[in-house]
Amino acid sequence: MLVMKNKRSSLVIKFVFFTVPIIVIAMTAISLTGYRYAKKEIVKNLRSEMSLQAQKTSSTMNGFLLKERAVAQGLAKATENILTETYIAKDYEKLLVLFLGIYPEVAGMGIWFKENAFPGIKKAAPYVYRDGNRIVTSDEYTKNDFNIWTSEWYQVGTASKDGGWTEAYKDEVTGVSMTTVAYPIYDRTLHHLLGCVTVDVDISNLKKAVNDMKISHGGNKFLISNSGVFLAGVSDDKLMKQRAQDDPNIMFAEAINSMLNSTQTGLFEFEKNGSDFCAFYAPLEETSWYIILEFEKERVLASLNNLQYFFLGIGFLSVIVMTMAIYFFTRIVIVRPINGVIARLKDIAQGEGDLTMRLKTKSKDELGELALWFNVFMEKIQSIITKISDNTNRVDGASGDLSDIAAELSFQADKTSDRANNVAKATAELKDSITTVAVAMEQSTANTSMVASASEEMSATISQIVESVEEASQISDAAVNQAEETAKRMEELEQAALTISNVIETITDISEKTNLLALNATIEAVKAGEAGKGFSVVATEIKELSSQTSEATNDIKNQVSEIQQSSNHTISSIDEIVKIINQINKIIHTITIAVEEQAKATQEITANIVQANEGLIEINRNVNQGASISSEISNNISQVSEAAKQATGKSSELKGQSAQLQELSSALKEIVNSFKISG
Missing domain, CATH: 3.30.450.20 (PAS domain)
Incomplete structure (x- = not known):
């Protein structure tokens, strides 16, 4: 076994040297950015x-x-x-x-x-x-x-x-x-x-x-x-x-x-x-x-400068604290579990191949997951080696049985050849019967297809009737909506006329007061004598204008009253129209429901007929397929008979191969015994 021996560098040092510069750069960038942003905002707010x-x-x-x-x-x-x-x-x-x-x-x-x-x-x-x-x-x-x-x-x-x-x-x-x-x-x-x-x-x-x-x-x-x-x-x-x-x-x-x-x-x-x-x-x-x-x-930014120095000091202390924390965290949380994995793998590689050893872990992070999957891997290896051991023993026993089976196979092959000849004769008779059934099924399929086509045409006609009735229902609904909208507009017109009447009454009241004031002004002008002549003329003009205003408002009031009467008659007529259209709409709705029920029934009949037709077609296809299969069975029986003869010759070869299998099983058993798979 070849083992690589290289000088190992500490993972903790690598991690610290990688993360500390990033933290320093990030803290510096955040401090400078915060200072510039704060300075900009302070100046902006001060200016505002x-x-x-x-x-x-x-x-x-x-x-x-x-x-x-x-x-x-x-x-x-x-x-x-x-x-x-x-x-x-x-x-x-x-x-x-x-x-x-x-x-x-x-x-x-x-x-x-x-x-x-x-x-x-x-x-x-x-x-x-x-x-x-x-x-x-x-x-x-x-x-x-x-x-x-x-x-x-x-x-x-x-x-x-x-x-x-x-x-x-x-x-x-x-x-x-x-x-x-x-x-x-x-x-x-x-x-x-x-x-x-x-x-x-x-x-x-x-x-x-x-x-x-x-x-x-x-x-x-x-x-x-x-x-x-x-x-x-x-x-x-x-x-x-x-x-x-x-x-x-x-x-x-x-x-x-x-x-x-x-x-x-x-x-x-x-x-x-x-x-x-x-x-x-x-x-x-x-x-x-x-x-x-x-x-x-400078006085405005003095507090900001002090705050910047404070944050820089806090940032420097934070870097030191985070560096120490990263060092100990990496050493305890990352390096220690990895060393445990290394020790277990070294023991498996250099020791007696103990597959029962497991890594102990309580953490739920990536290292905990690594240890978990290492244990799962070891369990699978242990299970595989255990199964190989069991299967080796089985193969060893099965190889002896295989020789006996080969002898029995040769005997049964001879019997199979005789029985295959009898099956070939019965298959020929089955083929003739299936051909007669296929002709009758083709005629039934044709009749069912004609009935399905007629049912589909009737369903399409009923669908067109349903669409026409629905369109009529929509038109009547639109008419009702339009009539109701017209009634609302007429009510608004009546309300507007009522408002105009109120305004006219106000104008009339003002005109009467103006007339009274003009009269008082005329009296006062007369009392004033020569000095009030000009004012008397103005008062007279105001009185005439007040009279004209009163006459005009009376005319407008009469016309508004006529508009209100016409609006009331129109609203009543529109209400009658809405009632009639609603009755028509109810009748159309009843027709729609009845036609839809007929359409559903027709569709169900059509679906059943189509399904029946498809079933007959499937039966016909299966019958034809059965005829074809019967021919194939006849051919296959002949092949089975030939194969039975060949099986007799191969059984002798199987005995020799079973002997070789026993030798391989013994060699595999020695390899499995080199692992420890039980406590």
């Missing part, structure tokens, strides 16, 4: 959050400014309503005091008429302002030499029909930061421009809104005007003085210039003190100011 916060703050501030524009519009309309040919300062001052008292966030209001707007008065400029809790009226601008028509607020207020906002500024007296919204005033008759009104808005509320904003990750926020001046969010030395585009940081200044030329929400990035910053901005549509939110990228 900051953009939304900037837009929300911008929308809130814009709403505040729109409210102040509405105040200016209301003041302008009120001024136009009290305009007279002469200038009465107290009337306009009273109006300004009333408006200023309603709106506490307003610092001051003024009405600025164009030059020589009133006869004999070159300049008219009433103004009121808030001094603590008092409202003070002033004619200073009317009396002093200040040229109001060249002021920014007058230029903005008279430049267009929608007015506008001035630049933000700081009041020299109060030190309050404010801006002014100006709105034009016109002569209501000639629509000539007469000047403008102004509303001075304290922007401290906007500054407070900016300062109260909570920005995550230590971000900054500030508000700048459309010219870039800081309005909120910066130190006092920059507030209302410095422009953002004048910042010494070139990247920041260029980004601000680009932003001021844009009217959309957006972001820009820049570097400051060696760090990367990102800024989000949103415009205030009313004043073209901008709210800006900025933050340092």
